[in-house]
Amino acid sequence: MTPLERWQAQVRAARADRAENEEKFWEHFASWYDNWVRHNDYVSLVFPRLATYVSKSSRVLEIGPGSGAFTVPLARAVKQLVALEPSASMRQVLTNKLDEEWLTNVRILPHKVEEGLAELDGEFDLAFASHSLYNVEPIDVVMRELVRVARRIVILMGTGSEVAWQRAVYLQLRGKSRVLPPSFREFYPVLMEMGIYADVEILPTSYNYVYDNEDALLDDWQRRLQLDASRRAELRAALAPYIEPRGNTFGIYSVNRSALVIIERDRHLFASTGTD
Numbered sequence: 423m424t425p426l427e428r429w430q431a432q433v434r435a436a437r438a439d440r441a442e443n444e445e446k447f448w449e450h451f452a453s454w455y456d457n458w459v460r461h462n463d464y465v466s467l468v469f470p471r472l473a474t475y476v477s478k479s480s481r482v483l484e485i486g487p488g489s490g491a492f493t494v495p496l497a498r499a500v501k502q503l504v505a506l507e508p509s510a511s512m513r514q515v516l517t518n519k520l521d522e523e524w525l526t527n528v529r530i531l532p533h534k535v536e537e538g539l540a541e542l543d544g545e546f547d548l549a550f551a552s553h554s555l556y557n558v559e560p561i562d563v564v565m566r567e568l569v570r571v572a573r574r575i576v577i578l579m580g581t582g583s584e585v586a587w588q589r590a591v592y593l594q595l596r597g598k599s600r601v602l603p604p605s606f607r608e609f610y611p612v613l614m615e616m617g618i619y620a621d622v623e624i625l626p627t628s629y630n631y632v633y634d635n636e637d638a639l640l641d642d643w644q645r646r647l648q649l650d651a652s653r654r655a656e657l658r659a660a661l662a663p664y665i666e667p668r669g670n671t672f673g674i675y676s677v678n679r680s681a682l683v684i685i686e687r688d689r690h691l692f693a694s695t696g697t698d
C-alpha cells in the first residue's frame with residue numbers, strides 16, 4: 423500500500439467503526455464540544471504560535487473551525503477569515519459566538535474542504551486546520567491545493583496514540599478496540615511522498631472530560647460506547663477508577679500527544695526545485 427492508500431484505508435475503517443456519520447455525530451455533540459474545549463489546553467498552547475504568523479492585514483483560511491475555539495481569537499487578530507465548515511450544528515454555535523463578539527470579518531462556507539477549495543478566491547497568508555482533516559479521503563488533492571492557495575499551512579492533529587483509560591474501557595465494554603481516525607502517523611508519509619516539507623512539533627495536550635455531575639458523565643460515555651441502559655452499572659464500575667471529583671465537577675483527566683505540522687510554501691518550493 424502507498425502512504426496515500428494507507429491514509430484512505432484508515433479514513434474508511436474509522437467511518438465504518440462509527441455508529442453514525444460525521445454530520446449526525448456533530449448534531450448531538452456541537453454544544454458538548456464547545457464545552458470540552460474550555461476544559462482543555464490545546465488552544466492556549468497553539469494560538470500564541472498562530473498569532474506570530476498573522477497581522478491585522480492577514481487573510482486566513484480555516485478548515486473545520488467547529489465551535490470556533492481558534493476562529494474567534496483569529497478573527498480578532500486578522501483582516502479576513504474564510505472558514506469551511508460542513509456541519510450545520512457547528513456553524514450555528516460558531517455564528518452565535520461571532521455575533522456575540524460583534525465579529526463581522528468571518529465568511530463561513532458550508533462545505534467540506536475537499537468540495538469547498540474550488541470556491542475560494544485569492545491568496546491566503548495562513549491556512550489552518552485543527553483536528554479537522556481526519557475525515558478527508560482525497561488528502562493529496564487537498565494538500566496540493568492548500569500549498570497553492572496559502573503561503574503557510576498549520577495543521578494540528580492527533581499522533582495516533584490513544585489514552586490508556588479509553589483503550590481499556592473500550593476493550594472491556596465493547597470487546598474490541600476503537601478504530602482511530604487517521605492521524606500524524608499516516609499523514610506525514612503522505613507529505614513525504616508528495617515532496618511537501620514540514621516542520622513538526624509534538625505537544626503534550628490535555629485530554630480532559632469534565633461534567634457537572636456523575637450522571638452527565640455516565641450519559642455521555644453510555645452514548646459514546648453505544649451501550650444500552652441495562653449496562654449502566656457495568657459502565658459506572660469500569661469508569662470509577664478514572665473519575666476524579668474536583669470542586670463541583672466530575673472529570674476524567676489525562677494527557678495525550680498532538681502533532682503541530684507547519685508547512686511554509688517558500689521553503690517547500692525551494693526544496694522541491696532541488697536547488698538546496
Ligand SMILES: C[S@@+](CC[C@H](N)C(=O)[O-])C[C@H]1O[C@@H](n2cnc3c(N)ncnc32)[C@H](O)[C@@H]1O
Pocket residue numbers: 444448459485486487488489490491492506507508509512533534535536551552553554555557558
Ligand atoms: C473535532 S472538531 C475540531 C473543531 C476545531 N477546529 C477545534 O480544533 O476546536 C472537527 C471539525 O471538523 C469539521 N470537519 C469534518 N470533516 C471535515 C471536512 N471534510 N472539511 C472541513 N471540515 C470538516 C467538523 O464538522 C468539525 O466541526
